[in-house]
Structure formats: structure tokens, C-alpha cells
Amino acid sequence: xxPGHFQGVCTIICKLFNIVQPTHAYFGQKxxxxxxxxxxxxxxxxxxxxxxxxxxxxxxxxLALSSRNSYLxxxxxxxxxxxxxxxxxxxxxxxxxxxxxxxxxELATDKITNIKDARIAYIQIVDATNLQPVATIDKKCxxxxxxxxxxxxxxxxIILTV
Numbered sequence: 318x319x320p321g322h323f324q325g326v327c328t329i330i331c332k333l334f335n336i337v338q339p340t341h342a343y344f345g346q347k348x349x350x351x352x353x354x355x356x357x358x359x360x361x362x363x364x365x366x367x368x369x370x371x372x373x374x375x376x377x378x379x380l381a382l383s384s385r386n387s388y389l390x391x392x393x394x395x396x397x398x399x400x401x402x403x404x405x406x407x408x409x410x411x412x413x414x415x416x417x418x419x420x421x422x423e424l425a426t427d428k429i430t431n432i433k434d435a436r437i438a439y440i441q442i443v444d445a446t447n448l449q450p451v452a453t454i455d456k457k458c459x460x461x462x463x464x465x466x467x468x469x470x471x472x473x474x475i476i477l478t479v
Contacts, residue, residue, distance in 0.1 A: 326351055327358050334364050342366050347373040347381045349459055349474055353448055373473070375401065381473045388469040396434050397466045403428045404475045407460055411477050416454045418442040429464060438463035438470060445476060455479060 334342070344352045349370070356368045374382045379401035380394070389397055403425050415421055425440050443450050445457040454477055461474040 323351070323354050326354065330355055330358060331362070334359075334366055339366055341369055343369045343371050345373055346370050346476070347383065347473060349461065350448060379405075381471075383471065385469055385471055389466060393434065393467045393469065396432060397464075397471060399429055399432045399435055400462065400464055400466075400471060400473050404460060404462070404473060408475055408477065411454065416479075418450070418452055418454060418458075421454075421460065425460070425462070434467055436465040438465060442477070 330342075342355070344355065346352070352368065352370055358364075359366050359368055376382055376386070378394070378398050380386060380397055381401070386394070386397075406428060407421050407425050410421060410424055415424075421442060422440050426437060429435050429437055429440075440460075440462050441450060442454065442458050442460050445459050448459070451458055456479060458477045459474050460477055461472070463470055463472045465471075
């Protein structure tokens with residue numbers, strides 16, 4: 318992980334909100350953990366700002382837009398397509414009735430571990446409100462992944478809604 322990263326994010330957000338005094342702030346769903354921290358910060362410090370989560374913007378090949386994508390070699394970019402493919406596959410399995418997090422994580426793991434140059438940092442299914450792991454999906458949840466493609470760590474997620 319990145320020690321101190323979210324502390325730095327909080328410092329920057331506080332400075333930004335104090336200077337700009339926005340009524341709304343928009344953040345992409347791709348960084349959902351960061352959004353939850355900013356929501357808590359906004360609540361704790363009574364900033365009069367509505368935090369709005371926007372859908373993840375995706376490139377032509379389905380990969381979530383990220384500055385980290387620029388670190389990928391052409392062949393790695395091709396390999397990285399396994400991430401949105403896996404997220405969509407798991408969403409299909411969920412829509413077909415699988416609700417056990419362990420089973421969905423197992424299916425995602427199986428898909429990714431068979432790909433050369435892809436290494437799983439984590440695959441988790443968590444409650445969309447508090448980001449705590451859930452055993453069974455019976456409310457709005459997030460399937461979140463961090464996958465190394467070569468040396469580049471890419472994150473992505475999708476919402477699973479019952």
C-alpha cells in the first residue's frame with residue numbers, strides 16, 4: 318500500500334475546500350475508497366459540500382481511465398483488458414444469482430491467475446457504504462480489484478446491486 322497517501326489526500330481536500338468553498342465536489346467511482354474517506358472528512362469537519370460520485374470513465378478497450386495506464390507497454394495494455402473483462406464476468410455471475418462473495422472472488426481469481434503477466438494484489442467484495450467485507454451480497458456492494466500488470470498496479474471496481 319501507500320503509507321500516508323490518504324492523509325495527504327485529506328490535507329489537499331481540506332485546503333481545496335477552504336480556498337474554493339464549493340457546494341459540490343465530483344469524484345470518479347474508480348477511486349471509491351478515496352471517496353469514502355472524503356465523505357467522512359467532509360462530515361467530520363462539517364464542510365457544506367455535497368460529495369458526488371461519478372461513474373468510472375473507460376477507454377475504448379474498457380480499461381478505466383488512469384494516469385497509470387501510461388506505464389503499460391503495448392502488450393501489457395492488451396493484458397490489462399482482463400480487468401474490465403473480469404469485472405463484467407463477475408457482474409454477469411452475480412446477475413445470474415450467485416450471492417456468495419467467496420464464490421465470486423474465486424471465479425475472478427481463476428480468470429486472472431491464468432493470465433501471464435497479471436498478478437492479483439487483492440480482489441474484495443465490500444459493503445458500498447462502509448467498505449467492510451461481506452460474506453453474502455444482500456445490499457449494494459462493491460467488487461474492488463487491484464491487479465499488477467507487469468510492474469504497474471491498476472485498480473478498478475464495479476457496483477453490485479441486489
